[in-house]
Amino acid sequence: xxxxxxxxxxxxxxxxxxxxxxxxxxxxxxxxxxxxxxxxxxxxxxxxxxxxxxxxxxxxxxxxxxxxxxxxxxxxxxxxxxxxxxxxxxxxxxxxxxxxxxxxxxxxxxxx
Amino acid sequence: xxxxxxxxxxxxxxxxxxxxxxxxxxxxxxxxxxxxxxxxxxxxxxxxxxxxxxxxxxxxxxxxxxxxxxxxxxxxxxxxxxxxxxxxxxxxxxxxxxxxxxxxxxxxxxx
Numbered sequence: 545x546x547x548x549x550x551x552x553x554x555x556x557x558x559x560x561x562x563x564x565x566x567x568x569x570x571x572x573x574x575x576x577x578x579x580x581x582x583x584x585x586x587x588x589x590x591x592x593x594x595x596x597x598x599x600x601x602x603x604x605x606x607x608x609x610x611x612x613x614x615x616x617x618x619x620x621x622x623x624x625x626x627x628x629x630x631x632x633x634x635x636x637x638x639x640x641x642x643x644x645x646x647x648x649x650x651x652x653x654x655x656x
Numbered sequence: 657x658x659x660x661x662x663x664x665x666x667x668x669x670x671x672x673x674x675x676x677x678x679x680x681x682x683x684x685x686x687x688x689x690x691x692x693x694x695x696x697x698x699x700x701x702x703x704x705x706x707x708x709x710x711x712x713x714x715x716x717x718x719x720x721x722x723x724x725x726x727x728x729x730x731x732x733x734x735x736x737x738x739x740x741x742x743x744x745x746x747x748x749x750x751x752x753x754x755x756x757x758x759x760x761x762x763x764x765x766x767x
Contacts, residue, residue, distance in 0.1 A: 550699075576753060578753075578755075585759075586759065587745075587757045587758065587759040587760070588745075588747075588757040590754060590755070593753050593754075595753070601753070603754075632697075634699055634700065636700075638753075642688075642705060642707070643687060643688045643705070643707070643749065643751070644688070644690065644702060644705045645690060645702065645747070645755055646702055647692075647699040647700040647701070647702075648699050649698060649699045650697075650698065650699045652697070
């Protein structure tokens with residue numbers, strides 16, 4: 545069966561520090577991969593999606609970036625965090641056949 | 657631009673009650689509609705997926721229906737239990753890799 549792993553689960557970082565959140569999917573090949581952010585009391589905001597290795601589409605201009613170095617690995621990065629980057633970050637993958645979306649457990653980022 | 661609305665934002669019911677959660681969307685040209693459950697501090701768990709050619713899907717005590725022409729979906733939960741307490745979100749996609757989410761309904765089932 546397919547599983548998705550996301551880490552770290554919790555992160556507290558100072559303003560201006562770098563960020564790296566990692567997501568890996570097991571049990572499937574060539575998934576579509578997504579990064580979402582969920583701010584308190586707000587809906588999910590799509591940040592990036594990827595349909596293949598090295599293919600990244602950005603939905604929101606910001607100081608975040610994403611990379612997909614391997615088929616089942618998706619990384620969210622920042623060179624310098626802002627206070628506004630605080631939030632709950634969720635990685636998701638999609639089955640190409642049915643289009644069903646599956647999420648990881650999330651990474652809680654607090655920028656101080 | 658597709659917009660998804662979920663009403664009510666919060667709901668509190670006694671255990672054993674049957675309940676309906678609502679999801680409305682403005683553009684009927686959707687490919688999929690998916691219902692999720694989110695527990696506090698956790699990721700989203702997929703509950704039901706309804707493809708555009710389908711009218712409903714069932715899983716255990718859950719039944720989701722889809723009426724594309726009216727831009728509505730409902731999630732029916734039978735015989736609610738305290739363990740059903742969570743936030744329920746719906747999402748629609750037009751098949752362009754963009755899932756648009758509602759802000760959810762926070763459900764509390766009282767023992």
